[in-house]
Amino acid sequence: MTAALISRAKGRRAAAAIGAVSLGLLTLSACEKPTELATVTVGSTTLTSEAIPGCDGNGEALSQKQIASCVSQEGGKSVEVHAGEKVRIGVDPAVAKAGWYVVAGDPVLRAPSNDTYRTFDADKLFQRTNPQTGQVSYLKEVTLLIGKLAKGQGQGTETMWHFQLKAKD
Template sequence: MTVAFFSGKRRRTAATIGAVSAALLTLSACEKPTPLATVTVGTESVNSEAACYNDGKAIKESLIQDCLNEKAGKTVKVALDDKIRFGVDPEIAENGWTLFIGGQPAEQEPYTKTYRSIPASAFFTSQTGQAPDKTKVSIVETSGKKLIGIWTFTLEKK
């Protein structure tokens, strides 16, 4: 015959304390996720965490071009007559954000609202007369002249 060292109530209490301790330990090891940026075309939405983000501080100058040029990001298929909606978390909008097309700024002043709509045809025009099949678009969070976060997406013609 086996004798229990603890009563049923004490075992449950000990198990609960152990589970809570394990959960707290697990949570303390997690990093805070980066804010999200979203691209929506029709009913299809794609969101992404930042390709480059330094916890709300300026990204090092040496990393900016790599983030803008090398990381492809998620792909969204669009037709030229679609409207593309870009959306950002409110904390990105507080600082301001701008679009970069092919690694170059597409506008001068940062946008401070959480979303905007732009016709897809604006991303597939070319001065040479031949429109590309894919265009890399980056949402860039700014603070003054510093870049804080970069979210990259690829727009692909249907």
């Protein structure tokens, strides 16, 4: 009699364990890959954003037409920036591993970065250089574009984020 009770208890535990494992696998299969984020911090204000809609190549390089569309899109989160302030930009580790760049009034980085965090002078982000005369002017508002390189640097841009920076007097 006791052998039958022990056998039933083992069967119930085994069935419960199989059910728990099955439920766990089902739950994991429903999970999506987390969205990569970019963060901009100015003073005590922090903005975090997902990629520009339609500007996430999901592992593939964006076409030139897609990039032009991404650059021309309006909107994005905005923050006011005082002259002389620091603008801090952070990206997910996966973005840093692939390499990323920043464009504001002019390209900001000479080479793609593999850091997860960089700091820039606000004055540099608001400057635009005329390529014909070399004369520098300062913008009142600038779209800060952050681009993730597609696999194998030099393969184009895979994902883009943008933020609006507004000069505050």
